[in-house]
Amino acid sequence: MSKKFWYLVKQSLGKKIKSKWFIGVNIMLLLVIIALININSIISFFGGDFNESTKVYVIDQTEISYPIFKSSMDTMMKQEEEKIVIKESKKEEKELKKNLKDNEVAIIFENSQDNYVQTKLISKEKINNTTYQYLMQGLNATKTSVALVKTNTSPELLQKISSPMEIERIVLSEEKSVDENMEMVMTTLFPTVILPFFMLIIFLVQMIGGEICEEKTTKSMEIIISNVSPKVHLLSKVVASNVFILLQGLLLVIYSVIGILISTKGKLIIDPSIDTLLNAAATSGFTDKLLTLLPAILVMMILSFLAYSLVAGILAAMTTNMEDFNQLQTPIMLVLLAGYYLAIMAGMFEGSIFIRILSYVPFLSCLVAPSLYIIGETTMLDVFISIIVLIITIIILAKYGLKVYKVGILNYSNDKLWHRLGKAIKSKEV
Amino acid sequence: MLQVKNITKYYGDYKAVDNLSFEVKDGEIFGLLGENGAGKTTTFRIILGLLEQTEGEVLLDGKHIDYSLTDKIGYVTEERSLLTKMTVKEQILFYGILKGMKEEKIEKELKKWLHDFEIEDYENRKIKELSKGNQQKIQFISAVIHHPKLLILDEPFTGLDPINVELMKKAIYQLQKEGCSIIFSSHQMEHIENFCEKLIILVKGKAIVDGYVKDVKKEYKKKNVALRGEKLPLEEIKKIKGVLSVEKQKEEYIVKIEDETIAPKIFNKVKTCNITKYDVEEPTLNEIFIAKVGEVRE
Numbered sequence: 001m002s003k004k005f006w007y008l009v010k011q012s013l014g015k016k017i018k019s020k021w022f023i024g025v026n027i028m029l030l031l032v033i034i035a036l037i038n039i040n041s042i043i044s045f046f047g048g049d050f051n052e053s054t055k056v057y058v059i060d061q062t063e064i065s066y067p068i069f070k071s072s073m074d075t076m077m078k079q080e081e082e083k084i085v086i087k088e089s090k091k092e093e094k095e096l097k098k099n100l101k102d103n104e105v106a107i108i109f110e111n112s113q114d115n116y117v118q119t120k121l122i123s124k125e126k127i128n129n130t131t132y133q134y135l136m137q138g139l140n141a142t143k144t145s146v147a148l149v150k151t152n153t154s155p156e157l158l159q160k161i162s163s164p165m166e167i168e169r170i171v172l173s174e175e176k177s178v179d180e181n182m183e184m185v186m187t188t189l190f191p192t193v194i195l196p197f198f199m200l201i202i203f204l205v206q207m208i209g210g211e212i213c214e215e216k217t218t219k220s221m222e223i224i225i226s227n228v229s230p231k232v233h234l235l236s237k238v239v240a241s242n243v244f245i246l247l248q249g250l251l252l253v254i255y256s257v258i259g260i261l262i263s264t265k266g267k268l269i270i271d272p273s274i275d276t277l278l279n280a281a282a283t284s285g286f287t288d289k290l291l292t293l294l295p296a297i298l299v300m301m302i303l304s305f306l307a308y309s310l311v312a313g314i315l316a317a318m319t320t321n322m323e324d325f326n327q328l329q330t331p332i333m334l335v336l337l338a339g340y341y342l343a344i345m346a347g348m349f350e351g352s353i354f355i356r357i358l359s360y361v362p363f364l365s366c367l368v369a370p371s372l373y374i375i376g377e378t379t380m381l382d383v384f385i386s387i388i389v390l391i392i393t394i395i396i397l398a399k400y401g402l403k404v405y406k407v408g409i410l411n412y413s414n415d416k417l418w419h420r421l422g423k424a425i426k427s428k429e430v
Numbered sequence: 431m432l433q434v435k436n437i438t439k440y441y442g443d444y445k446a447v448d449n450l451s452f453e454v455k456d457g458e459i460f461g462l463l464g465e466n467g468a469g470k471t472t473t474f475r476i477i478l479g480l481l482e483q484t485e486g487e488v489l490l491d492g493k494h495i496d497y498s499l500t501d502k503i504g505y506v507t508e509e510r511s512l513l514t515k516m517t518v519k520e521q522i523l524f525y526g527i528l529k530g531m532k533e534e535k536i537e538k539e540l541k542k543w544l545h546d547f548e549i550e551d552y553e554n555r556k557i558k559e560l561s562k563g564n565q566q567k568i569q570f571i572s573a574v575i576h577h578p579k580l581l582i583l584d585e586p587f588t589g590l591d592p593i594n595v596e597l598m599k600k601a602i603y604q605l606q607k608e609g610c611s612i613i614f615s616s617h618q619m620e621h622i623e624n625f626c627e628k629l630i631i632l633v634k635g636k637a638i639v640d641g642y643v644k645d646v647k648k649e650y651k652k653k654n655v656a657l658r659g660e661k662l663p664l665e666e667i668k669k670i671k672g673v674l675s676v677e678k679q680k681e682e683y684i685v686k687i688e689d690e691t692i693a694p695k696i697f698n699k700v701k702t703c704n705i706t707k708y709d710v711e712e713p714t715l716n717e718i719f720i721a722k723v724g725e726v727r728e
Contacts, residue, residue, distance in 0.1 A: 007527050219511035223572070226478040226500055227528035410480060 004228050008236035009243070016207055016244055026248075030255045037259030053083035054131050056105045057096055060088060062117050064149055065109035069142040076134055084134060093120075100124050105135070109142075116147040191344045194367055196252050197301060198340050200245040204305055205312040205332050208241040212316035212409075213325040221409050230406040234317075238309045245305060296383050297370050303390045304366035307397065308332070311363075314401040317408035318424060324417045339367035346371040360386050362393040400425075431455050432477070432580050432611050437486030439472055439635070446472045447483070448636040452628075454580070454611040459602070461622040461643070462615045464632030465723055470615050471508070472635075474582050477613075478505060490580055501530040504578035508585045508615075510569055514558035518544075518568055521557055522575055529576040536575060543571040547597055562589035570598060574605060581605060581612045587621060599625070619715040629715075631722055638722050647712045651689040652721070654713060655696050658682040659705030670695050682707060 016022055035042060056073075060066035070086045077084060089096055089106070096106045106122040119139055121127075127135070148158050215221045224233060315328040342349075342358060346368065349355040356378060359369040365386035372378040407424040415423065432454040439447040447469045454460040464470050475481040477488055479495045488495050490502065512521055519540065526536035544550045547567045557565060566589045574581060583602070587595050602625070606612060614625055622629060623643065631639035639646055652674070658681055667685060668676055672692035677684045685696055693710045700708065713721075 004528060004530075011524060214513070214515075218513055219507055219509050220513050221511075222475075222478075222480065222507055223505060223511050223525060224528060225480055226503065226505055227497075227525075229497055410475065 005232050005236050008228065008233065009240045012211060012237060012240035013244055015211075016240070017247075026251060029252065030258070033252070033255040034259040034262055037256065038263045041263070053085045054103050054105060054127075056084055056086050056107055056135070057089040057091075057100075058086060059091070059093060059096065059106070059108045062109045062111050062146065065117055065142055065146055068145040068149075069107070069109070069138055072141040072145075073134070073138040076137065084131060097122060105131075107135075107139075115143070116150050117143055191340075194340065194343055194371075196249065198336065198367070200249055201305070201308050201336055202333070203248055204241050204245045204309055205329060207244055208237050208309050209312045209316040209319075209325055209329060211237060211241075212313055213319045213322060216317070216319060216409060217321055225409060230409060231402055233409075234310075234313050234402060234405050237313050238306065241309050242302075242305050292380075293370055293373055293383065296380070296387065300366045300369065300383075300387055300390065303387065303394060304363070307362055307390060307394050310394065310397040310401055314397070314405050314408070315421070317405045318411065318417060318421045320412050320414075327417055335363050336367075339364040343367040343371040346375055346377065350377065356382065360389050362390045365390060431491060432613070433487075433489040433492075434473070434477065435487050435489070437473070437476055437483040437488065439469075439476060439481065440484045446635050447476070448634070449486070450630075450632070450635070450637055451486075452630055452637070452640065454613060454628075456579075456609045456611055457606050458628065459606060459612045459614055459626045461626035461629030462613055462632065463619075463622060463629060463719060464615075468632040469635035470584070470632060473632075474505070474584060474613075474615075477580075477582065478503060501576065502579040504573035504576065504581040506570055506573045506581075506583045506586045508588075510565055512557050512565060512569055512572070515556065517554050517556055518560075519553050521568065522572055525572040526575045531576050539575050540571065543575065543601075546601060547571070547594075563591060563594055566590055567594065567598070570601070574601070577605070577608060578610060581610050582615075583612060584615045585617070586614070587616070587618070619719060623715045631719060633723055638725075639718070643715070646718065647715070650713055650718050650721075652713055652717075653687050653690055653693065654711045654717075655685040655687060655693055656682050656707055656709040656711055657685060657696075657700060657705065658707035659700065659703050662703055662705070663699050666699050667696055670699070 058066050058069060066088050070088075073084060073086050091099075093106075093108055100106055100122065102124055104124070105127060106120075108120040108122070110118050110120070112118040121135065121139075145158060148161065153161070212221075215224060228236075312328075312332060315332075316325060319325045319328060342355065342364065346355065355368070356372065358364050359372050359378060359382060361368075369378065369383050369386040373380070373383050404421070404424045408420070411420055411424065413420060413423075434450060434452050437447055437450050438445065450469075450473060452460065462470055462473065472481065476483045477495065479497065479500055490499050493499060495503075513524070516524065519537075522540050523533060523536055526539075527533065531539075540553070541550070544553060549564055549567060552560060552564060552568075557568060560568065566586070570586060573583075581602075586598060586602075590598060602612065614622065616622055626643055628642050629639070629646065630637045641649075662683060664676055664683065667673060670692065672688040673696070674686040674688060677686075687693060687696070690710065697708060
């Protein structure tokens with residue numbers, strides 16, 4: 001029987017990998033991933049540039065504003081990605097205006113009786129919102145500093161006043177110790193980390209459900225089941241679909257590496273913008289938490305794949321046509337989507353017992369539990385509870401679901417899908 | 431030899447098969463008849479081990495059927511059970527390996543069968559590209575590629591033209607010669623009459639007719655008298671006690687009678703007419719089927 005089991009696994013996997021769908025989707029994924037990683041080059045090719053800097057020419061009639069403004073802007077630019085280059089101009093205002101290009105801004109600092117200093121901000125067109133916000137911050141900081149200088153504040157005092165607040169951050173609960181920047185990291189980095197996982201589950205459900213549905217609607221199921229037991233059949237589908245998505249996951253990693261290699265012209269180095277984000281992740285403790293959690297996440301991922309494939313297989317056994325199959329996919333997708341959004345918005349539910357309970361719920365836990373742990377809402381113990389609940393669910397699914405599967409695969413009644421499922425569960429053979 | 435002993439199957443409160451028993455010896459072709467929903471498919475599924483009977487037992491060569499024995503069974507389902515995206519070769523390899531065969535052996539057998547059915551060119555064609563008749567041939571090949579000990583044929587001639595029906599009949603007789611026990615189910619009674627030595631007619635899961643075809647026909651008292659001639663006294667014939675009906679069929683009249691003793695009375699009425707045909711015929715299986723199923727329904 002084990003020979004037939006492995007043959008079914010091989011056959012199922014081979015059919016999927018050789019299918020036009022798989023080849024088409026993977027070509028598309030390869031192109032999309034390479035394109036996303038190389039988006040700067042693509043935009044530059046079509047005439048745009050993400051890296052194009054805004055040049056700000058400053059005419060300083062106050063004689064003290066330019067160094068303060070430049071220093072303030074340079075400090076901001078070190079921390080942020082926005083590229084604004086500040087240069088002093090010795091030209092007249094009229095001449096500067098005449099020669100101003102699209103990505104150039106002119107700032108003229110003038111002395112003011114009432115406000116110490118006032119500014120003209122000149123551009124050819126509307127300034128991009130982020131650049132405008134940075135310029136506003138720089139200008140306001142400059143005004144404060146100019147005012148302090150004009151009121152004879154000593155340079156030492158001025159330095160002390162304008163330096164940022166020194167904060168010693170103390171969190172009393174060691175288990176929940178977490179950086180406040182984590183929320184920012186969670187909203188930017190975490191969705192990217194869990195998106196492939198989310199996608200793989202969708203592939204998994206579609207593969208196992210589609211295959212069982214096809215075998216049932218073509219009636220070849222009766223022939224297959226007369227040669228191998230329903231248990232062997234379902235397990236072969238579960239194993240094949242799980243191997244398939246692990247392979248697909250590996251391919252996604254390979255596509256990313258290819259994208260990076262193309263982007264960096266053959267060197268496996270990380271783009272500075274991504275590097276900044278990764279640095280922020282490391283500083284906030286996100287990376288440490290993720291690495292600590294990695295073994296548990298991997299276990300949870302594999303268990304979740306198993307649970308999803310079992311549910312998809314059992315539900316697909318109840319279908320009699322593709323319409324039924326599409327119907328059954330909907331609740332699985334909704335649960336998955338709910339898990340995805342709960343995971344990326346976990347920070348909004350700070351202290352909520354409800355979200356903590358949801359992190360134990362199988363099918364959601366694989367997405368929600370790591371997220372809550374990383375933002376410090378739960379502990380490692382909670383993650384282990386989620387894993388145990390998931391294992392119990394898989395055992396129950398394997399025990400009772402298999403019996404429903406056995407009844408379902410031979411059921412071609414015209415009852416509604418969910419009615420058929422109910423009948424199968426109540427069946428005496430279950 | 432297949433032995434079905436007193437099997438009963440309930441779906442909830444519904445009795446799908448009611449104390450059914452029969453035997454199919456090696457090299458015997460057995461007919462299982464019944465209207466739609468009579469319990470034929472359930473019986474087949476029980477024999478194949480797909481369903482568990484509520485009561486009774488099914489033995490193949492004296493052993494209970496389980497997955498160690500199903501490799502010896504072939505099954506042609508009523509509706510086509512082919513994965514239509516596969517090629518003919520892929521499909522046969524798939525089912526053949528599930529029957530425990532080696533790839534080389536399957537390929538060798540496939541070539542022989544494709545030749546016998548005159549479709550050698552279709553080996554690498556996708557099943558969905560084939561005509562219904564050719565798909566039916568592939569379905570048949572997939573069921574017999576492993577030379578089964580027991581073959582279940584549920585409407586095997588669906589979609590086949592008379593020439594291909596003959597080809598398939600030849601193949602079935604060949605399997606019979608090899609000692610294969612064959613269960614045959616069809617709604618086309620002439621196929622059952624031609625093919626089967628024994629039969630069962632199922633109504634609501636219960637066998638209402640059971641035995642050798644020739645005995646079933648013999649035991650059925652009602653007969654038909656076929657008449658052809660000029661100026662036949664049809665009205666007088668209708669008045670004879672025991673005459674059930676007189677129907678015109680093409681050039682002749684069929685007089686249905688209660689039993690054989692009525693036939694001489696009809697002959698006496700027509701002997702002076704210019705008759706070219708007078709024949710006392712046994713009823714067709716179709717008539718027996720309709721009459722027996724009708725009786726139970728009433």
